[in-house]
Each structure stands twice: as C-alpha cells, then as structure tokens.
Amino acid sequence: MTPSDTHRTVDAVWRIESARLIAGLARIVRDVGVAEELAQDALVTALEKWPESGIPDNPGAWLMATAKNAAIDHLRRNTRLTRKHEELGHELEAQQAMATPDLDAALDDDVGDDLLRLVFTSCHPVLSSEARVALTLRLLGGLTTDEIARAFLVPEPTVAQRIVRAKRTLADAQVPFEVPRQAERAGRLASVLEVIYLIFNEGYTATAGDDWMRPGLCEDALRLGRILAGLMPDEPEVHGLAALMEIQASRSAARVGPSGQPILLLEQNRARWDQLLIRRGLTALARAEQLASRRGTYTLQAAIAACHARARTPEATDWAGIAVIYAELAQLNPSPVVELNRAVALAMAFGPSAGLAIVDALTAEGSLAAYHLLPSVRGDFLFKLGRFDEARADFEKAASLTRNVRERDLLLERAAACVRATRS
Amino acid sequence: MRFMMIVRANHDSEAGILPDETALAAMNKYNEELFKAGVLLAGEGLHPSSKGARVKLSRGKRTVIDGPFSETKELVAGFWLIQVKSRAEAIEWASRVPAEDMEIEIRQVHEASDFPADSEAIRKEGELREQLERRPS
Numbered sequence: 381m382t383p384s385d386t387h388r389t390v391d392a393v394w395r396i397e398s399a400r401l402i403a404g405l406a407r408i409v410r411d412v413g414v415a416e417e418l419a420q421d422a423l424v425t426a427l428e429k430w431p432e433s434g435i436p437d438n439p440g441a442w443l444m445a446t447a448k449n450a451a452i453d454h455l456r457r458n459t460r461l462t463r464k465h466e467e468l469g470h471e472l473e474a475q476q477a478m479a480t481p482d483l484d485a486a487l488d489d490d491v492g493d494d495l496l497r498l499v500f501t502s503c504h505p506v507l508s509s510e511a512r513v514a515l516t517l518r519l520l521g522g523l524t525t526d527e528i529a530r531a532f533l534v535p536e537p538t539v540a541q542r543i544v545r546a547k548r549t550l551a552d553a554q555v556p557f558e559v560p561r562q563a564e565r566a567g568r569l570a571s572v573l574e575v576i577y578l579i580f581n582e583g584y585t586a587t588a589g590d591d592w593m594r595p596g597l598c599e600d601a602l603r604l605g606r607i608l609a610g611l612m613p614d615e616p617e618v619h620g621l622a623a624l625m626e627i628q629a630s631r632s633a634a635r636v637g638p639s640g641q642p643i644l645l646l647e648q649n650r651a652r653w654d655q656l657l658i659r660r661g662l663t664a665l666a667r668a669e670q671l672a673s674r675r676g677t678y679t680l681q682a683a684i685a686a687c688h689a690r691a692r693t694p695e696a697t698d699w700a701g702i703a704v705i706y707a708e709l710a711q712l713n714p715s716p717v718v719e720l721n722r723a724v725a726l727a728m729a730f731g732p733s734a735g736l737a738i739v740d741a742l743t744a745e746g747s748l749a750a751y752h753l754l755p756s757v758r759g760d761f762l763f764k765l766g767r768f769d770e771a772r773a774d775f776e777k778a779a780s781l782t783r784n785v786r787e788r789d790l791l792l793e794r795a796a797a798c799v800r801a802t803r804s
Numbered sequence: 805m806r807f808m809m810i811v812r813a814n815h816d817s818e819a820g821i822l823p824d825e826t827a828l829a830a831m832n833k834y835n836e837e838l839f840k841a842g843v844l845l846a847g848e849g850l851h852p853s854s855k856g857a858r859v860k861l862s863r864g865k866r867t868v869i870d871g872p873f874s875e876t877k878e879l880v881a882g883f884w885l886i887q888v889k890s891r892a893e894a895i896e897w898a899s900r901v902p903a904e905d906m907e908i909e910i911r912q913v914h915e916a917s918d919f920p921a922d923s924e925a926i927r928k929e930g931e932l933r934e935q936l937e938r939r940p941s
Contacts (some may be wrong), residue, residue: 392892396841492840522889599805599887606842633916652916656846656885 386431389439394423397440398522399607403494404444406557408451412501413547416519418454422447495520496611497557503572506553511546512575513582518543520607521600531597532582569612573621573678576604580625584632585784598629609664616672619664620679626661627685630654641786646694658689680709699729716748724757732761752781756791763798772798806845806887806913807894811906813853813879818872820852830902838886843897849882877907885913 398419405415422443436442502515517523517531525543529536560568583597605622612618634648665686668679675683684705691697706722719738727735739758748754759774775795779788816823823831838844850856854872873879888894891912898908 388890388892389896392890392896395889395893396896599889603842603887607840610840610842654916660845 386435387427389435390423390427390430393426393435393439393443395522397443398423399495399498399520400440401443401447402519403498405447405451406498406501407494408448409454410557411551412498412515412519412557413551414454415451416547418447418450419443421450492611493559495607496559499572499608499611500559500568501550501555501557503568503575504550504555505568505571506555507546507549509575509578511542511549512571513578514539514542515546516575516604517579517600520604523600531594531600569615569617572608573617576601576608577621577625577678579604580628584628595632598625598632601625602629614671616668617676617678619668619671620676620682623661623664623668623682624678624685626657626664627682627689630657630661630689642790645688646697650692653689661689662686674712675708677709677713680705680712684709697728699725703729716742716745717751717753720748720754720757727761727764732764736761736765750781752778752787752791754778755781759794759798763794763801768798768802772802805889805891806885806915807891808911808913809884809886809894809898809901810880810909810911811849811882812909813876813881814905815876817850817881818852818854818876818879820854827902834900834902837900838884838897843886843888845885845887847882847884850880853879 401419401422402412402415405418406412409415409418425446426439426443430436498519499516502519503512507515514528517528518525523531525540526536529539532539559565580598580601583594583599583601602622602625605618605625608618609622630653631645631648633654634650634652635643635645637643661682665679665682668682669675672679684702687698687702687705703722703725706718706725710718710722719742723735723738723742725735726738727733736758739754739761742748742754743758755774756778759771759778762768762771762774772795775791775798779791779795782788782791822828835844835847838847852872856871856873858869858871858873860867860869886894886897888897891910894910894912898910901908
C-alpha cells in the first residue's frame with residue numbers, strides 16, 4: 381500500500397469509527413473535548429504506524445486500544461495533579477475497561493449507550509444552535525472542521541473556534557456525559573432532532589450562496605437520522621424525522637433544473653423521484669405512527685410529505701387531506717408558517733380564494749414580514765385570481781427578501797410573467 | 805454517494821446451499837453494523853441462477869435463455885446498497901464482510917442528478933397538465 385492509500389483508508393476508518401471511539405473515550409474521561417483529542421492522537425499514531433505495519437484486521441479496536449491507553453495516562457496525570465476521589469473512581473473504571481479480554485465485545489456492549497450519550501451532549505441546550513450543529517457534525521458525523529466550513533460557506537477558523545468554544549462551554553458547565561432522565565428527556569430529544577433537521581435543511585434549501593442544494597449535508601443528516609433511529613428504536617419522533625428526511629431527499633434530483641434553478645414540487649418530474657428513499661420513508665412513517673399515541677411534529681410533516689410521495693401525478697394529490705394534517709400540526713405547534721402552508725393546501729383543494737383569506741390575515745398579523753414565502757404564496761394566489769398587478773408587487777417583494785440567488789431569479793421571473801399577463 | 809457491493813456467486817451459492825448458522829449469524833451482525841452506522845439502504849441475496857433466466861434483445865428480437873449459467877465467477881449472488889462519504893469508505897465496509905472466501909465488487913451508483921433533467925419531457929408534462937387544468941371539471 382502506498383502512503384496515500386493508507387491515508388485514504390485511515391480517513392475511511394475514521395469516518396466509520398470516530399463517533400464510537402470518541403463516545404467510548406468520553407465515558408472514561410468524562411469530557412468530550414478531551415475524548416476527541418485522545419481519539420485524534422490515536423489517529424495520528426495510526427497514520428505513523430499503519431504504512432509500515434499494514435492496516436490491522438480490526439482497525440476500530442486498534443484505535444480504541446491505543447486511545448484507551450492514552451486515556452488512562454491522561455487520568456493518571458490528572459489524578460497525580462488533583463488527587464480527586466471521583467477521578468480515582470474513573471481510573472478504576474478505565475482499568476476495568478482495559479482488563480476486558482475481548483475489547484471488541486466490550487465495545488459492542490456499551491457502544492450504543494455511549495453513542496447516545498454523545499448525541500445528547502453534542503446537542504446540549506447550553507450550546508448555541510450553531511455550536512450544536514458544528515459539534516454534532518464533528519463528533520458524530522466524523523467531518524473535519526474544513527469539511528464543515530465548506531458545507532456552511534464559512535471560514536475554517538470560524539468553525540474551529542466554534543468547536544473549541546463549544547467544548548469549553550460543556551466542560552465549564554460540567555455537563556454530565558449521560559442520556560437525560562425521563563423528566564428532561566423529551567425536551568432534550570427535541571433539541572437533538574432539531575439539530576439534525578437543521579443540518580438537513582441547510583443542505584436541502586441552502587439559505588445562502590449560488591447553489592440551491594448542498595447534497596453532502598443532506599446525506600450527513602440522513603446518516604445521523606438513521607443512526608439515531610437505530611439507537612432509539614422506540615421513539616416515534618425519531619422515526620418521524622427519518623421519514624421526513626428520506627421522503628424529502630427522494631426529490632433531490634427532481635427539484636433542480638438543467639441550469640441549477642429550483643423546480644417547485646408540483647412542477648417536478650415525478651419519474652425522477654427516488655422510489656427507494658420513498659419506500660424507506662413510508663416504512664419509517666408507518667413505524668412512527670404505530671409507536672405514537674399522538675403524532676408529533678416531524679411525524680406530521682412526514683405524513684404530509686408522504687401524501688405527495690404517494691400521488692402519481694400532481695392532480696392526484698390529496699390536498700384536502702394535507703390541509704387536515706396541517707390543522708393537526710397547527711394545533712400541536714401553532715405557527716404562522718404552518719398556517720401559510722395550510723393556506724396553500726386549502727387553495728389547492730378548494731381554489732385560491734380559500735387560501736387568500738388566511739394569507740391576508742397572516743400579512744396583517746405581521747410576524748412573517750421578513751419571510752419571502754408569504755408574499756411569494758400571496759402572489760401566486762393573486763396571479764391565479766387574475767389580479768396581476770398585485771401579484772407582481774408581491775413577487776417583487778418576495779424576491780427582495782430571499783437570500784438565495786436561484787430563488788430570487790425564479791421570483792423575478794414570476795413577476796415578469798405578471799407584467800406579460802397584464803399586457804395580453 | 806451510493807455504492808453497490810456486489811457479491812460474486814460461488815459453487816455453494818449456485819448449488820442453492822444456504823450459509824450455515826454461524827455464517828448467517830456473522831452476516832446478520834454485519835448487516836446490523838451497516839444499519840447502525842446509518843449507511844445501509846438495501847441488500848438482498850439471490851437464488852441460484854438455475855431459478856433465473858436471461859432475456860436477450862438482439863435487433864429487436866427477444867430470446868429467453870433459462871438458467872443455470874455456467875460462468876459461476878461472473879454471476880451475482882447478492883448485493884448491498886450503501887450510502888457513504890467516499891470510495892475508500894465503501895472499500896472499508898466491503899473488507900469487513902465476514903467471509904473467508906468471497907469476492908465483492910464495488911461499483912458507484914449513478915445518482916439521478918448525474919443525468920441532465922430532460923427539459924423537453926418536463927416541458928411536455930407541463931403542457932399536458934395545463935390542458936388538464938383547462939378541462940372543464
């Protein structure tokens with residue numbers, strides 16, 4: 381093997397093993413920042429040794445053994461310095477872990493719990509939303525700071541600093557490395573799901589820049605969602621989120637035109653929807669609905685996405701059914717964005733006037749004043765009602781509000797269509 | 805990116821001999837690893853080629869040839885479809901398949917986005933829909 385082959389293999393091993401490695405180490409040292417450094421050190425050792433010795437048969441176990449030795453050294457150093465009782469306890473735990481004859485089996489036993497602890501710690505509410513996203517991609521997704529920086533179009537030092545600060549915040553706040561208990565659990569799980577969906581959405585509808593989508597981030601989020609579904613098989617909303625992402629991702633190829641412009645859902649060529657992802661999404665949705673006594677936010681959104689996925693043609697869409705699910709969603713989680721979507725569904729089911737009343741109320745209420753989709757939807761209703769001048773004004777307003785270049789072009793094109801319609 | 809890990813047939817798979825309990829347990833554990841890592845999209849094992857057939861289309865003419873087929877090593881016995889970050893990761897997963905003797909071929913799967921959207925077809929579909937919408941209901 382050439383050095384570059386080894387390097388690629390080490391990268392791949394890192395991608396597969398890093399989360400488990402960091403999670404296992406964090407249980408020993410009780411600090412995710414230290415755990416990650418130890419895992420990184422083990423990786424550096426691998427990069428030095430493997431080109432000579434060859435790749436070990438079980439590279440994950442090799443990295444874990446190397447890192448555990450370093451973890452124990454770390455604890456001994458700390459113990460000598462501080463002589464804290466609790467750390468002596470950790471040392472004992474660490475020694476017990478080392479004494480396990482079959483490291484691989486020991487890993488299998490605990491790794492699920494450790495990973496889950498790592499998930500909850502990375503998405504801890506003490507961290508800002510940006511920090512949670514960066515830390516989750518770093519610790520659980522196995523991405524380098526450079527990869528995260530490129531995905532979010534920010535300079536690498538910004539991401540590096542964000543991660544360093546996040547680790548310090550967790551240490552300062554003495555966030556325990558554990559899965560939250562019952563009372564806290566629902567809220568903390570919501571934070572985890574939010575982080576994963578944020579990552580997905582950043583990839584699915586890039587909020588800034590020239591590209592409409594950054595598929596790499598969608599795949600990272602899907603992978604995280606699938607991992608979480610394996611770790612928490614009895615949580616309905618975990619499956620709901622997985623279902624939502626699978627179904628949305630199924631449309632990736634259809635929602636971008638030949639020159640990179642976005643194609644709206646109803647104009648998409650459904651033959652380009654990925655049937656495998658749709659099937660996976662519908663299966664996950666069924667699991668979520670089976671587990672839940674009352675459908676949660678992600679499950680409801682997935683149910684809406686499923687209505688579209690099941691329709692062979694746009695005309696076959698069950699819009700009245702979708703409007704009902706939006707009403708259920710609004711009950712659970714009252715939000716002007718949900719109302720806006722309900723307006724769209726009602727308009728599709730019963731005509732643009734049915735939706736316009738809701739949209740006008742939302743416009744008057746004002747909380748969505750900076751949201752480009754409100755004037756964009758209103759413009760669409762007005763256009764269909766033949767009120768072209770008002771429609772043009774709304775499309776232009778929407779164009780001035782969006783930060784996505786592609787979307788702005790699309791909205792200006794619709795405004796121009798209003799002008800043409802007025803003339804004809 | 806997606807990769808297909810294609811398992812080549814061997815004498816046993818072509819004879820319809822299923823793997824023994826130990827081998828099956830190891831394979832289940834491996835599948836679980838793929839699932840837990842969030843990379844497994846699909847995977848199937850195939851019956852021997854004796855239960856299959858080949859359909860040949862030549863200058864528009866159709867010929868059906870029943871199995872079995874002789875070139876065992878060229879045949880496919882099963883596959884996994886995985887979604888990973890790199891070719892190296894796919895290779896790493898393939899090298900972890902629990903088998904003493906097995907040849908696994910790794911092929912990257914085209915994404916629909918690799919092909920240009922057929923704008924002509926989309927345009928035609930749009931026209932068709934417009935006609936449908938204009939139709940008195």
